[in-house]
Structures are given as C-alpha cells and as structure tokens.
Amino acid sequence: MRPIGNLDRTLASLMRLGYRARRRWLRRGVWSSKHPRRLYKYRAVEPGNQQSVDELRDMVVESLLWMSSPEGFNDPADLQATWVIEGSAAELRTRISVLVKELEPALSFKKRERKVLDLMEKPREQLLRGVQVAYTEQRRTFGVCCFARDPRNVLMWSHYANRHEGMCLQYEFARDVPVLARALHVDYLEEAAFQPINWVHAKNMRDAIADTLTRKHKRWEYEGEHRILLDGQAGTYLPVRPEALSGLILGCHATEAVRGTISNLLSEREARGLAPVKLWQAHMDGQTRIHIRAASTAG
Numbered sequence: 001m002r003p004i005g006n007l008d009r010t011l012a013s014l015m016r017l018g019y020r021a022r023r024r025w026l027r028r029g030v031w032s033s034k035h036p037r038r039l040y041k042y043r044a045v046e047p048g049n050q051q052s053v054d055e056l057r058d059m060v061v062e063s064l065l066w067m068s069s070p071e072g073f074n075d076p077a078d079l080q081a082t083w084v085i086e087g088s089a090a091e092l093r094t095r096i097s098v099l100v101k102e103l104e105p106a107l108s109f110k111k112r113e114r115k116v117l118d119l120m121e122k123p124r125e126q127l128l129r130g131v132q133v134a135y136t137e138q139r140r141t142f143g144v145c146c147f148a149r150d151p152r153n154v155l156m157w158s159h160y161a162n163r164h165e166g167m168c169l170q171y172e173f174a175r176d177v178p179v180l181a182r183a184l185h186v187d188y189l190e191e192a193a194f195q196p197i198n199w200v201h202a203k204n205m206r207d208a209i210a211d212t213l214t215r216k217h218k219r220w221e222y223e224g225e226h227r228i229l230l231d232g233q234a235g236t237y238l239p240v241r242p243e244a245l246s247g248l249i250l251g252c253h254a255t256e257a258v259r260g261t262i263s264n265l266l267s268e269r270e271a272r273g274l275a276p277v278k279l280w281q282a283h284m285d286g287q288t289r290i291h292i293r294a295a296s297t298a299g
Helices: 004-014 019-029 048-059 088-103 109-120 124-141 152-159 205-213 220-221 256-271
Strands: 038-043 063-068 143-148 168-170 183-185 187-189 215-216 226-232 236-239 245-250 278-282 288-296
Touching: 004 019, 019 215, 038 048, 038 152, 048 063, 048 245, 048 256, 063 143, 063 226, 088 278, 124 205, 124 215, 143 236, 152 245, 168 278, 187 220, 205 226, 226 236, 245 256
Parallel strands: 187 215, 245 278
Antiparallel strands: 038 143, 038 168, 063 236, 143 226, 168 245, 183 226, 278 288
C-alpha cells in the first residue's frame, strides 16, 4: 500500500491508542454514512469449487483483501468516461507542458519546449484519442476492493451471495483504521450529472480515474457501496489486520456444505491463534426483511 503522507501518519498514531479509546475518538468525529463503523463483503460460497474456498480462505485465514481490476466490474457503464479537449491555445499549451514535464522530467528545457510544440501541432482529435487510450490503460491497473455498509440488504444477498446461500464478512473500522479508512463512499448520481471531462482543465489522470470509480448511476444506490482504490495494484492483495474481521454472517439459505466450509476455515484461523470471529445467522421474515442473530455453530 502506497504511503499518503500526513494522513498515513495520523492513522498510524490512532492505532497506537487502545481499542476503546480509538472507538471513542472515531465516534466523536468520523463515523457517518461516509465512514460507517462496519463494512461488509457479500460472498458466494461454493464448497465444491476449490478456487472459491481458497478465495474465502484468503480473507478469513490469511487476512487479505483482493484488489480487482475495474475491467471485471459487472456494469460496463461503471467504467465509462467521456473526454473532451476544450479551451484556448494558451490553456492547451499549459496543460501539455505539465504533461510533458510529468512524463519526461529529465528532458532539457529546450527539448521539452520542442516536444510541447510538436504536440500542439497535432489535431485535437488525435490528442483526444491519446487521452482516451491513456485513461483506459491506467484505469485497468487500478486495484479496487468493494464493500457494502448494510448487511440486511435483500438484493445484495440475492445478487452477490448466491441467492442467500452464501455469506457476508463483517469488518470493523476501528480495528484497522489505516486500511479501512481508505474505503471511499460511492456517490449515486442522475444521468445528467455524468458530464464529459475536459482534459485541458482536468486533474491528473490518476485523480480523474479515482473520481470516475467513486460515482455510479442512481439505479445502483441500493448497494451503498464503498471502495478502496489503489493505483497500480490491480491483481494484488491488500493485507488487513486479522482482528478487523469481526464477524461472519451466514445467509438465510446457507447449506450444510457451506456451513461446514466456514467451520473449517474458522478452525484454521483459531489454530493460528488469530482473533476470534463472531458467527451470525441471517433470517428472513414474512415481509422479506433480513434479521441477524447469533449462531452458536457453523455446523
């Protein structure tokens, strides 16, 4: 995980407080819909599929979070950004100068000016194609880990936990603030809010991608999503403190095979001397509302 300066130092110092003192500090000024006390990951569990079991072991036993590439998102519109190049020649020259200096800092002033002039002479349509290619390529390398903030969402159980046969992992913010504070809330916007990005006036590409990946159409608002974004980390693991995983919630229709798989993983975790994890059971009432109660055993 790349350092982010003063924020990292602040979060690290917060972790030196005792757990209860840390919770009190967070309760006073941090916990909100943007930074909830707990975050959740809905998961399908396929006991007969070794890859599925191994992926779950990574989270439960190895204390790892998988950073996916945005290319694997289930909504293609989640990736889209329309770029334009609009502005005066002077504004365009300033933007190109900044870009050349960022990409080739070792160039002499004279060579850098020559490079800027060469790019200025290209048609804007050609520059725009280059911007779009750069956006697509860099976006592909972003590592993304998605969470939800509500473990009682019927649609989330249906869509992401194999129709209530899977499970939901519960992570507690206060137990690993440096990692979980990076989970940015997603804004859900109407169609009209998705305006083209003017490259001439835009932030750098990294920030523009991060902005794109924390906005979704209003129709996805039920997900209540939060995302950890790490540039260049797609296809890698992000370690999280073992104690941050504070609970596992079994789906309403979890089978005995699913329960047995989870029980085995919890036994592996216990054998390593890791912090205990509470086991919960989801139940659905006659009005399709989810209730969560303590479960005494996975089997």
